[in-house]
Amino acid sequence: MGTPRTLAGKLLRAVVLLAPAESRDWANAMLRELDFIEGEWAALFWALGSATAIFRHAGRNWRKWFQKNTRGQEVVMNGMMKKIVGFVVGMLVALAFAFVAIGLVRLADYLSPAIAQAHIDWTHVLIAEIFAIVAATLLWRKRTSVSIGIMVFAIVGGAHVAIHYAMR
């Protein structure tokens, strides 16, 4: 048994173990078919497709369950809840900006050693802060809570970096 088929078997056995009860029979069915597939790579592609199918099936069932359990219960998100969610989303967006900025700086360093030598230590912070300011400004009117989340993260992050460099 070659590596692709072994991998396929392991993947499908893991899917059987992890699948929710209502999808497990199907996952088992896909695993059983693996023995009859001709070709190592065909077996691996079968397993990958099967894993995707189970994932989608489980997702659909969870969505159905959620819709069933929230229907008729007047689970309407009130204004306060919306603001909190918006704020958290804003913080996450700002965090994503930070990762993007770090990635951009690393990429620039990799592409050009001259840039690596020229830029300052906190270039990525500067880039992330610029992203955050632009996004917060653009979102201020339509998504105020998201904008506030971005700004809070940018201010706290900026202050943290400033203190870090001041203490060094």
Next chain:
Amino acid sequence: MKLRLSPQTVLVLEAFLHHPEQWKYGYDISRNSGLKSGTLYPILMRMAERKLLETSWETGEPGKPPRHMYRFTPDGLRFARANASLNAPGRAVQVAFDRMRDEVWG
């Protein structure tokens, strides 16, 4: 009993219409219809949920792992006969298009 009749679903219905009384295995349907497992199984699952398909585990020889088998229910057979043929012209166009694409792109 709604089932979205995508070209892939029609292919599966057609695969089952060939000797509809016989139980069929997933891999065999995949080979006959040309569909990958990631496309085929969601269709089989939906058909089974809508009671168009009955499923069973093969009781084979001892020591041999059982296989999952599928067959039309009477409702499924009626549904397939009513719908697979309706889509035949569309399928013919699609098959012709696929052949042309294969010839052009290899």
